Amino acid sequence: MLPLVVALWACNANPALDRAPDSTEGQPPPAEIRDFAPTADSIATPAETPATITESEEDAVALEPIAIGGAFLACRYPDNQKQGEAAYRMDCTLTPEEPITVTSVSASFRKIDGQGQSYNLTVTSQNMAELSWVLSETPDTLFYRIVEATISVNGSAPTVFRAELNSTMTMQRVATYWLGGEPNNELGPNGEDEDCAEYENLAGKNNHASVTGLSSGPLGRFNDTICTLTDRNFLCKNITDRVRPKWAVSAGQGPFSANVNACPQGYRFALPMSEAEMMEVNTLIDQRPGLLKMWVPLSDAVKEGDFRISF
Ligand SMILES: [Ca+2]
Ligand SMILES: [Ca+2]
Ligand SMILES: [Ca+2]
Numbered sequence: 462m463l464p465l466v467v468a469l470w471a472c473n474a475n476p477a478l479d480r481a482p483d484s485t486e487g488q489p490p491p492a493e494i495r496d497f498a499p500t501a502d503s504i505a506t507p508a509e510t511p512a513t514i515t516e517s518e519e520d521a522v523a524l525e526p527i528a529i530g531g532a533f534l535a536c537r538y539p540d541n542q543k544q545g546e547a548a549y550r551m552d553c554t555l556t557p558e559e560p561i562t563v564t565s566v567s568a569s570f571r572k573i574d575g576q577g578q579s580y581n582l583t584v585t586s587q588n589m590a591e592l593s594w595v596l597s598e599t600p601d602t603l604f605y606r607i608v609e610a611t612i613s614v615n616g617s618a619p620t621v622f623r624a625e626l627n628s629t630m631t632m633q634r635v636a637t638y639w640l641g642g643e644p645n646n647e648l649g650p651n652g653e654d655e656d657c658a659e660y661e662n663l664a665g666k667n668n669h670a671s672v673t674g675l676s677s678g679p680l681g682r683f684n685d686t687i688c689t690l691t692d693r694n695f696l697c698k699n700i701t702d703r704v705r706p707k708w709a710v711s712a713g714q715g716p717f718s719a720n721v722n723a724c725p726q727g728y729r730f731a732l733p734m735s736e737a738e739m740m741e742v743n744t745l746i747d748q749r750p751g752l753l754k755m756w757v758p759l760s761d762a763v764k765e766g767d768f769r770i771s772f
Contacts, residue, residue: 531558534622543633548597555592573607575701600734629769641675644685657688657717658759662746688717701727
């Protein structure tokens with residue numbers, strides 16, 4: 462299993478306190494982070510949780526505002542979510558450098574796309590003592606990797622934190638997205654089992670029906686196949702701009718493991734996450750009759766039958 466979260470850093474008004482990210486690729490310099498300086502409006506706190514929880518006047522005076530610039534934010538998606546949901550859950554935790562007693566917190570969260578645009582995430586619940594939050598987001602932002610939070614603890618100045626998602630999530634299967642009878646984990650000629658998902662065009666879907674005698678629903682396009690097959694393109698989603706098309710097919714082909722660098726700049730190996738997106742991709746690939754099949758980021762190589770999506 463991949464490490465859940467890497468490359469976390471915090472931004473502070475004092476550059477000396479900034480933490481360098483583990484990787485600088487594709488990440489804006491700290492100066493840009495300050496573009497997201499919070500306003501009163503952006504420091505949102507869920508209605509269930511008061512913005513400020515102070516035990517007493519005395520406590521508030523006794524506790525020094527903490528320096529949270531050295532804290533780090535980590536976020537991950539819980540397992541077993543499902544394609545086709547209207548919202549997806551993400552869990553985030555802020556870990557201070559030293560243990561602290563928390564008396565008040567305000568926090569707001571956003572996803573950041575490749576051009577630095579931010580998209581608000583909804584805070585579903587907050588655990589003040591543990592500085593942890595349950596967030597929800599729409600499928601539209603799922604493949605953006607950067608989570609940004611503006612957090613104030615015990616009256617500290619609002620501080621901007623960023624976390625880079627690098628995780629996988631087991632995904633409940635939606636039968637209607639798969640071809641009839643798939644996934645079937647059929648053994649290949651050398652005894653390999655089928656651990657990677659491919660996306661069939663209409664010709665492939667019709668061929669599957671004639672070979673197996675099994676019909677598929679209107680959206681059904683996925684099949685599990687052998688991961689080392691090389692005559693497959695990759696499905697790519699635009700995570701950067703609103704100018705180029707939302708979906709693209711990689712120019713090159715390769716085995717499933719070649720997905721990391723397969724997509725064009727600004728696009729990411731991605732999966733349709735709703736019926737509407739399935740229809741968009743169906744339309745796209747059916748207009749490309751020369752296209753054989755595409756990989757999509759679903760694999761049950763870790764645990765048979767347990768398909769994972771990567772972020
Ligand atoms: Ca399998
Ligand atoms: Ca199969
Ligand atoms: Ca397997």
